[in-house]
Amino acid sequence: ENILEVKPVVYRQITVPQHGGKEYCTDSGLVVPSVSYELHKCLLASAERHGLSLERRLEMTGVCASQMALTLLGGPNRLTPKNNHQRPTVALLCGPHVQGAQGISCGRHLANHEVEVILFLPNFVKMQESITNELALYSKTSGKQVASIKDLPVSPVDLVINCLDCHENGFLRDQAWYLAAADWANQNRAPVLSIDPPVSGQKQAVEAKWTLSLGLPLPLDGGEARVYLCDIGVPKQVFQEVGINYHSPFGCKFIIPLHSA
Amino acid sequence: ENILEVKPVVYRQITVPQHGGKEYCTDSGLVVPSVSYELHKCLLASAERHGLSLERRLEMTGVCASQMALTLLGGPNRLTPKNNHQRPTVALLCGPHVQGAQGISCGRHLANHEVEVILFLPNFVKMQESITNELALYSKTSGKQVASIKDLPVSPVDLVINCLDCHENGFLRDQAWYLAAADWANQNRAPVLSIDPPVSGQKQAVEAKWTLSLGLPLPLDGGEARVYLCDIGVPKQVFQEVGINYHSPFGCKFIIPLHSA
Numbered sequence: 001e002n003i004l005e006v007k008p009v010v011y012r013q014i015t016v017p018q019h020g021g022k023e024y025c026t027d028s029g030l031v032v033p034s035v036s037y038e039l040h041k042c043l044l045a046s047a048e049r050h051g052l053s054l055e056r057r058l059e060m061t062g063v064c065a066s067q068m069a070l071t072l073l074g075g076p077n078r079l080t081p082k083n084n085h086q087r088p089t090v091a092l093l094c095g096p097h098v099q100g101a102q103g104i105s106c107g108r109h110l111a112n113h114e115v116e117v118i119l120f121l122p123n124f125v126k127m128q129e130s131i132t133n134e135l136a137l138y139s140k141t142s143g144k145q146v147a148s149i150k151d152l153p154v155s156p157v158d159l160v161i162n163c164l165d166c167h168e169n170g171f172l173r174d175q176a177w178y179l180a181a182a183d184w185a186n187q188n189r190a191p192v193l194s195i196d197p198p199v200s201g202q203k204q205a206v207e208a209k210w211t212l213s214l215g216l217p218l219p220l221d222g223g224e225a226r227v228y229l230c231d232i233g234v235p236k237q238v239f240q241e242v243g244i245n246y247h248s249p250f251g252c253k254f255i256i257p258l259h260s261a
Numbered sequence: 262e263n264i265l266e267v268k269p270v271v272y273r274q275i276t277v278p279q280h281g282g283k284e285y286c287t288d289s290g291l292v293v294p295s296v297s298y299e300l301h302k303c304l305l306a307s308a309e310r311h312g313l314s315l316e317r318r319l320e321m322t323g324v325c326a327s328q329m330a331l332t333l334l335g336g337p338n339r340l341t342p343k344n345n346h347q348r349p350t351v352a353l354l355c356g357p358h359v360q361g362a363q364g365i366s367c368g369r370h371l372a373n374h375e376v377e378v379i380l381f382l383p384n385f386v387k388m389q390e391s392i393t394n395e396l397a398l399y400s401k402t403s404g405k406q407v408a409s410i411k412d413l414p415v416s417p418v419d420l421v422i423n424c425l426d427c428h429e430n431g432f433l434r435d436q437a438w439y440l441a442a443a444d445w446a447n448q449n450r451a452p453v454l455s456i457d458p459p460v461s462g463q464k465q466a467v468e469a470k471w472t473l474s475l476g477l478p479l480p481l482d483g484g485e486a487r488v489y490l491c492d493i494g495v496p497k498q499v500f501q502e503v504g505i506n507y508h509s510p511f512g513c514k515f516i517i518p519l520h521s522a
Contacts, residue, residue, distance in 0.1 A: 009342050009343055009345065010345075011342070013342075028341060028342050030342055050397060050398060050401055051397050051398050052398060053316065055314065055317055056316055056317065056319075056320040058317075059317040059320045059321050059494070060320050060321070060324055063321055063324055063325070063494070063515065064324070070513040073513075075513045076512060076513055078513070079512040079513045080289060080512060081272070081290070081291055081512075082270055084271075108494070109494060111496070112492065112494060112496060112497070112509055113509050113511055113512070113513065114508065114509050136311060136312050137311060137312050137313060137496060138496075140311055140496035140498040140499050141496040141498070142497055231373065231374075233320070233324070233369070233370060233373060234373075235369060235401035235402040236372075236373070236401070236403055237401040247375065248375050250373075250374055251337060251341060251374070252332070252334075252337055252339070252340040252374065253337075254324065254328065
């Protein structure tokens, strides 16, 4: 006789050293706790020490975020050879930081998939290496790049991807380019996807319809936004090193929706 | 009156400087020509010069190949919290070369998704840097590593991933570890996915059910294998630099099936 032992399902399979302030759950009921920005930063630093370099992470984040964006744009219904004359348009708003580099990587993969991408990146004399590397690759696509808000389309685009914010320099929000870009996004009537948004006491300058968190969620006060989580390829023992007991909540997916628990 | 101009669909939208010997088409009828190994190598070298480093390519190939493997393993039906006690097993056979490194990257992403991965990699005193980097990351998952065929499972696994071959050193095929691994794969009754298989005059040592080509297909004499193509993130102008006029055949996907045209 072949009797399979039925083990109870453990829904709380990720535990964190300090409660991050918020809990989410997946479609199948797995609990995903939030982590503080400081712990998230430790996790990424630990991953980098083991060889999961920023460059790798930028590539993986770009691939997965573009997969999400392609779905939001209509997926197979929108991107068929017969629709080649009405390619979707994405406005990608990036600041001069790692979050911006993540956006540019996403933009390259979208442009590679025949999406019309218009990247807004303010002019700075000196950019981080991660930004210049991503720009060099992006410049080989047919995507456009503008440094002034007045060169962004006036009519609504299909999707705005917001990578204006970074986690550490809140003062960027007071700069003229930031304010102009946020205004543009709020006036254009396209839905907004925010990639890797920071936790901030204030209201988000650009209201997102969807947010995409990386690895584990931060305790976002995301308003009405639907929260998604992106796998960024961190192995289990790297989570362990920063005190997180981790089992993948992703199943066979690399991007999953999270719900407030 | 709002009249949309209907442009005819161009199905032959990728053109190559020399005919690679074989043509494929996608599900939607787009023609995808094969390229010679030499031209494929030029394409990757050109991509690397523009910053699409081997490290980035390994990460992207690993993500996309693991997405394909997760689908082959049963996707959402197989990988649910309720199935946690019967996780699928993958045997990953790698040689000491870039193709092996691609396999290890895929294995890490599978292990990150709670698949039981057993990596076979023969012992060599000195390994390529790409292999040692991937191994360092893989070792932080719960995946296993063996250097001897006798440590591979005797009973059938769910999937064999074959990365034993490389494009340049055909003589590897005569080595004892290669022959033993090929024998093991042929005796285990699991279906085989071959990642980035080379063109060879001879019969494949391990018969694949599926093959995954990267960027553009080589003219494989793949027997009965079903051919899939993986996007590896190369921008259009990089294709142009090596004489390939390229429009993405991928639509919203990163992995697509190809059919003999």
